[in-house]
Amino acid sequence: MAALWNMQNIEYKLARLRDAQVIAQMSRDLVEFGLPWAWTAPRVAAHIRASDSNVLTAWSGEHLIGFAIMQYFDEHAHLNLLGVEPAYRRFGIGRRLVEWLEETARVGGMFSVRLEVRAGQTGSRAFYRRLGYQEDKYIPGYYSGREAAVRMTHDLRRSSSL
Numbered sequence: 001m002a003a004l005w006n007m008q009n010i011e012y013k014l015a016r017l018r019d020a021q022v023i024a025q026m027s028r029d030l031v032e033f034g035l036p037w038a039w040t041a042p043r044v045a046a047h048i049r050a051s052d053s054n055v056l057t058a059w060s061g062e063h064l065i066g067f068a069i070m071q072y073f074d075e076h077a078h079l080n081l082l083g084v085e086p087a088y089r090r091f092g093i094g095r096r097l098v099e100w101l102e103e104t105a106r107v108g109g110m111f112s113v114r115l116e117v118r119a120g121q122t123g124s125r126a127f128y129r130r131l132g133y134q135e136d137k138y139i140p141g142y143y144s145g146r147e148a149a150v151r152m153t154h155d156l157r158r159s160s161s162l
């Protein structure tokens with residue numbers, strides 16, 4: 001339960017294949033609500049297996065409370081998914097997940113991280129801006145022709161957002 005945890009005992013670890021189903025369900029409920037379900041368990045499992053992706057999870061005891069999926073390319077990384085359970089938001093867990101993955105991109109020699117976020121998710125857009133991301137482009141109909149996205153980029157060569 002949220003009342004019994006504190007930030008000191010949140011654990012961050014790479015996902016195992018057996019986490020794919022829970023991550024996919026969280027994606028459906030927290031990120032993709034109202035859209036066709038794209039991040040199904042087999043797709044999440046493929047990213048857990050892939051050598052060019054990291055699937056990072058946050059845990060409070062036995063409860064998976066957050067996740068993020070990053071894919072790495074030659075010069076940039078792409079943040080595919082990010083979600084934190086509502087009861088655990090605004091405690092720095094989303095930031096920690098993103099910064100952990102950004103560090104791996106930096107170490108791998110990448111210059112930037114890109115992502116798309118639902119245009120109507122103003123809180124999530126504010127979160128990314130707070131972490132140093134800039135809004136580059138508005139893309140109408142990006143999500144199954146139904147909803148617009150905003151493309152955002154974080155230049156990793158710039159200093160930290162802190």
Ligand SMILES: CC(C)(COP(=O)(O)OP(=O)(O)OC[C@H]1O[C@@H](n2cnc3c(N)ncnc32)[C@H](O)[C@@H]1OP(=O)(O)O)[C@@H](O)C(=O)NCCC(=O)NCCS
Binds near residue numbers: 093094117124
């Ligand atoms: C976006 C999300 C992952 C943020 O997770 P979080 O753990 O609550 O974020 P943090 O606590 O690390 O926030 C860091 C800072 O970002 C900003 N921020 C976070 N959420 C915000 C919101 N809803 N509105 C405005 N600013 C916000 C704040 O400056 C915050 O610092 P503060 O709490 O000290 O003011 C979470 O709200 C979420 O899961 N949303 C639904 C899914 C989603 O939209 N995912 C992103 C697209 S894939």
